[in-house]
Amino acid sequence: xxxxxxxxxxxxxxxxxxxxxxxxxxxxxxxxxxxxxxxxxxxxxxxxxxxxxxxxxxxxxxxxxxxxxxxxxxxxxxxxxxxxxxxxxxxxxxxxxxxxxxxxxxxxxxxxxxxxxxxxxxxxxxxxxxxxxxxxxxxxxxxxxxxxxxxxxxxxxxxxxxxxxxxxxxxxxxxxxxxxxxxxxxx
Amino acid sequence: xxxxxxxxxxxxxxxxxxxxxxxxxxxxxxxxxxxxxxxxxxxxxxxxxxxxxxxxxxxxxxxxxxxxxxxxxxxxxxxxxxxxxxxxxxxxxxxxxxxxxxxxxxxxxxxxxxxxxxxxxxxxxxxxxxxxxxxxxxxxxxxxxxxxxxxxxxxxxxxxxxxxxxxxxxxxxxxxxxxxxxxxxxxxxxxxxxxxxxxxxxxxxxx
Numbered sequence: 001x002x003x004x005x006x007x008x009x010x011x012x013x014x015x016x017x018x019x020x021x022x023x024x025x026x027x028x029x030x031x032x033x034x035x036x037x038x039x040x041x042x043x044x045x046x047x048x049x050x051x052x053x054x055x056x057x058x059x060x061x062x063x064x065x066x067x068x069x070x071x072x073x074x075x076x077x078x079x080x081x082x083x084x085x086x087x088x089x090x091x092x093x094x095x096x097x098x099x100x101x102x103x104x105x106x107x108x109x110x111x112x113x114x115x116x117x118x119x120x121x122x123x124x125x126x127x128x129x130x131x132x133x134x135x136x137x138x139x140x141x142x143x144x145x146x147x148x149x150x151x152x153x154x155x156x157x158x159x160x161x162x163x164x165x166x167x168x169x170x171x172x173x174x175x176x177x178x179x180x181x182x183x184x185x186x187x
Numbered sequence: 188x189x190x191x192x193x194x195x196x197x198x199x200x201x202x203x204x205x206x207x208x209x210x211x212x213x214x215x216x217x218x219x220x221x222x223x224x225x226x227x228x229x230x231x232x233x234x235x236x237x238x239x240x241x242x243x244x245x246x247x248x249x250x251x252x253x254x255x256x257x258x259x260x261x262x263x264x265x266x267x268x269x270x271x272x273x274x275x276x277x278x279x280x281x282x283x284x285x286x287x288x289x290x291x292x293x294x295x296x297x298x299x300x301x302x303x304x305x306x307x308x309x310x311x312x313x314x315x316x317x318x319x320x321x322x323x324x325x326x327x328x329x330x331x332x333x334x335x336x337x338x339x340x341x342x343x344x345x346x347x348x349x350x351x352x353x354x355x356x357x358x359x360x361x362x363x364x365x366x367x368x369x370x371x372x373x374x375x376x377x378x379x380x381x382x383x384x385x386x387x388x389x390x391x392x393x394x
Binding site: 145 | 250
C-alpha cells in the first residue's frame with residue numbers, strides 16, 4: 001500500500017492527473033469522514049474535503065516523501081476543519097430559538113428524557129447521538145478522538161499529524177474520553 | 188493504591204500502554220473497588236460508542252468535481268508531460284539537434300579551397316580558372332564524385348553519385364550518371380545530406 005502511494009504521489013507531483021485522481025479515490029472517504037465528524041453536516045464536510053484535495057494538489061511540490069502521505073493529508077484536513085470551526089463558531093447557539101417566535105430554544109430538543117429506550121436502538125438516533133456528543137468536545141479534543149477511534153490511527157501517527165508530542169496526544173485522549181463519559185451519563 | 192492513581196492507570200490500559208504488572212494491580216484493585224470498575228466500563232462504552240459511528244461515504248461524483256476544479260495545466264507542464272509520454276521522439280529530437288549542431292559547425296569551418304574526392308582522380312580534369320571539375324567525355328569513373336567549392340561538369344560516365352557542395356552539377360547530354368546528382372548550396376541542404384548519408388550507412392546494418 002505504501003509503495004503504491006509513493007508511486008502515485010511521485011507521478012502526481014510530476015503533474016499526472018490520473019495518479020492524482022487515484023489518490024483522491026483512496027482518501028476521499030477517510031477525509032470526508034473526518035470532516036463530517038468535525039463539522040457535523042454533509043455540505044460543509046464535502047467542501048472541506050474538496051478544499052483538502054485542492055490544497056494537496058497545489059502543494060504537492062512541498063510534500064516530503066519521507067513522511068507518510070496519509071499523515072500529510074490528514075494534517076491538511078484537520079487544520080482546515082479547525083479553521084472552519086473558528087470562522088463559523090457564532091452561527092449556532094443552543095440559546096437560539098428553533099424557529100423565531102415559538103419560544104422553543106435548542107435545549108428543548110436536547111432533552112432525552114421523553115425518549116423511550118427502544119428509540120435509542122434505532123441506528124439513526126445513535127448516529128445522531130454520537131455526532132452530538134462529539135460536537136460538544138472542543139475541536140482540539142474532537143479531532144484527536146476522531147483520528148483515534150473513527151479513523152483508527154495509532155498514537156504515533158496522530159502525533160505526527162498534529163505535530164504535538166505523544167504525551168500531549170495521550171492527555172487529550174484521556175480528557176476526551178472523560179468528557180464523553182460524563183456526556184453519555186447525562187444521556 | 189488510591190483510586191485517583193488508578194484512573195490514570197485505567198487510561199493507560201485503554202491506550203494499551205500498561206505492562207503485565209500494572210495490568211495485574213489494576214485488575215486486583217477493580218475486584219474490590221466498584222467505582223473504578225464502573226469507571227472502566229463507562230470508558231470502554233465511550234470508546235465503543237465513538238467507534239459505532241457508521242462509516243459514511245462521500246457523494247459518488249466527488250472525484251470528478253475535485254478534478255474539474257484543478258487549475259488548468261500550464262503550457263510548461265503540458266510540454267514536459269508530452270516529452271515524458273513520447274520518450275522515443277524526445278530522444279530523436281535531442282539527437283537531431285546535436286547532429287545539426289556538429290554538422291553545421293562542419294559547414295562553417297571549411298575554407299574556400301577546391302576539394303575533390305574520387306577514386307579515379309587521374310581521369311578528372313580540373314579547370315582552375317573556372318573552378319570546375321570536368322569528367323571528360325569517354326572516361327568512366329568508379330564510385331562517388333564529391334566536389335567542394337566548385338562546380339562539376341559531367342560529360343563522361345560516373346558509376347556512383349555526383350555531389351557538388353557549394354557548387355552546381357552540370358550534366359552534359361553525353362553523360363551517364365549511375366547514382367544521383369546533387370548540388371548542395373545551403374546549410375539546410377548540407378545537414379540533410381549528412382543525415383541522409385548516416386542513414387544510408389546505417390540501413391544496410393539494420394537490414
